[in-house]
Structure formats: C-alpha cells, structure tokens
Amino acid sequence: MSAFQRARSDEQRASRRQSILETAAVMLDEMPVSALSLNELSRRVGLAKSNVLRYFESREAVLLELLAHAATEFLAEVGEALQADVDPSTPAITRARDVAATLSASFAARPKLCELLSAQAGVLERNVSTEVVLKYKLGARDSLTGFAALLRQVLPEIQRDRSVQGAQMIIILVGALWTHSHPTPPVLAAYETDPSLAFMHQSFASALNGVIVTFLLGLTAQGSDSS
Structure with missing residues (x-):
C-alpha cells in the first residue's frame, strides 16, 4: 500500500470520497451488504482503514x-x-x-x-x-x-x-x-x-x-x- 498523502484541496477530498464510493459500489456487485467490510474496502481503495475514516465515519x-x-x-x-x-x-x-x-x-x-x-x-x-x-x-x-x-x-x-x-x-x-x-x-x-x-x-x-x-x-x- 502506498504511503498516505493527505488531500489538500476540496477537489482532492471530493475525489477521494468518490473513489471510496465507487469502490464500495463495485464490491456490492460481488457481495451482499453483510459481507462488505471496512477492512476490505480500505484494502481495495489503497488506504489504511484509519484514512478511509477521515472521509466516512x-x-x-x-x-x-x-x-x-x-x-x-x-x-x-x-x-x-x-x-x-x-x-x-x-x-x-x-x-x-x-x-x-x-x-x-x-x-x-x-x-x-x-x-x-x-x-x-x-x-x-x-x-x-x-x-x-x-x-x-x-x-x-x-x-x-x-x-x-x-x-x-x-x-x-x-x-x-x-x-x-x-x-x-x-x-x-x-x-x-x-x-x-x-x-x-x-x-x-x-x-x-x-x-x-x-x-x-x-x-x-x-x-x-x-x-x-x-x-x-x-x-x-x-x-x-x-x-
């Protein structure tokens, strides 16, 4: 996993949020809601879970x-x-x-x-x-x-x-x-x-x-x- 780089602008933050949402949407094509974990979502996005939590609680x-x-x-x-x-x-x-x-x-x-x-x-x-x-x-x-x-x-x-x-x-x-x-x-x-x-x-x-x-x-x- 690449080192985390903080999004500096509103545009960068919006882009990162959108990436998380798009990744979650792809996961829902493969599995039910009950199987979608924050750990796996973080892995697929390429961020640590703590960093994903910067954008979604x-x-x-x-x-x-x-x-x-x-x-x-x-x-x-x-x-x-x-x-x-x-x-x-x-x-x-x-x-x-x-x-x-x-x-x-x-x-x-x-x-x-x-x-x-x-x-x-x-x-x-x-x-x-x-x-x-x-x-x-x-x-x-x-x-x-x-x-x-x-x-x-x-x-x-x-x-x-x-x-x-x-x-x-x-x-x-x-x-x-x-x-x-x-x-x-x-x-x-x-x-x-x-x-x-x-x-x-x-x-x-x-x-x-x-x-x-x-x-x-x-x-x-x-x-x-x-x-």
Whole structure:
C-alpha cells in the first residue's frame, strides 16, 4: 500500500470520497451488504482503514451515501419510464397495473439499490451519527416527495398525502420483498425439499408487481371516495 498523502484541496477530498464510493459500489456487485467490510474496502481503495475514516465515519455511512445516490438516479430514470409506459387516457385500474409493472421491472433491474434498501433500517442506519442520518433523511424526504409526484402524474386520482404514503410504502415493500425473495442457502434448500413450501419463494419482480397493484388500487379508490 502506498504511503498516505493527505488531500489538500476540496477537489482532492471530493475525489477521494468518490473513489471510496465507487469502490464500495463495485464490491456490492460481488457481495451482499453483510459481507462488505471496512477492512476490505480500505484494502481495495489503497488506504489504511484509519484514512478511509477521515472521509466516512463508518462502513454504514459509506453505504448510506451510496443508497442516496442510487435513489436519485432511480428517480430520474423511472420518471421517464412511467411517462413512456402509462397511457393517461386509460382507466385508473389499467394505469395502476401499468405503473406497477414499470416500477417492479425498474427495481428488479437495480439489485444494488434493492439490496441497500433491504438493509437500510436494520443495518445502515446504525453505527452512524445524528449528523450523517439527518443528511440522509433530508435527501430521502426529497426523493420520496419526488416519487410521490411521479405517482400523481400518472395516477391523479391519488390525493397528495396518500401519494406520499404510497411512495414510502413501495420503498418499504421493495426492501422487505428483496430480503424474502433472496433466502439463505438453508432456507432455499428447505423450499426445494418440500414442494408445499414453494409458494413462500416468489420471484422478486412478480411479488413486487402484485403488491404494488393492490396498494395503488386501494389508494385510487380512497381518492375517489373522498372527492
């Protein structure tokens, strides 16, 4: 490992932070969040762990920032997909199904985002300071309100407050279903041993599509009833 050279300028510090984030992102292509260690991240970046900690206070802080970046990218891309896939002239039930299909396919195409969402509350929001969490939560708030706005564009039947509720619940469902659809080897072996358990092991995209459809139809019905 080369000798540590302190970054002198804001540009150098930003470049080093970006290098750490990019290395962590590559590692997540190879392993789950649970296997990504600060020691290995430091080794791959080419810095001592103490030097990595100059830029991020913990492994979890690195991963929270990765999640924030991934969410921002997803929001920009899925907005375009929804506009292309959802015909505003069709009935609400058809639009809800089209929205669910687009969202489930978009999330399934981004395993890194789903993996991070599945670990957010139970792992990533621990071992971090209030300052780090506050920065993340403020960004997450903006992402959720942006996501809610996208939902209202294609499903105007949903009231504003319920669209925010819908956006938040979809994110929670993504994290939960990602975990359940990617069982550990012993659990997968149990499913294969007893066919009566097969229904418990649904594909991520299929399960997500089904629950989003159900949830969105409920929200559109509530909007109609209150109008």
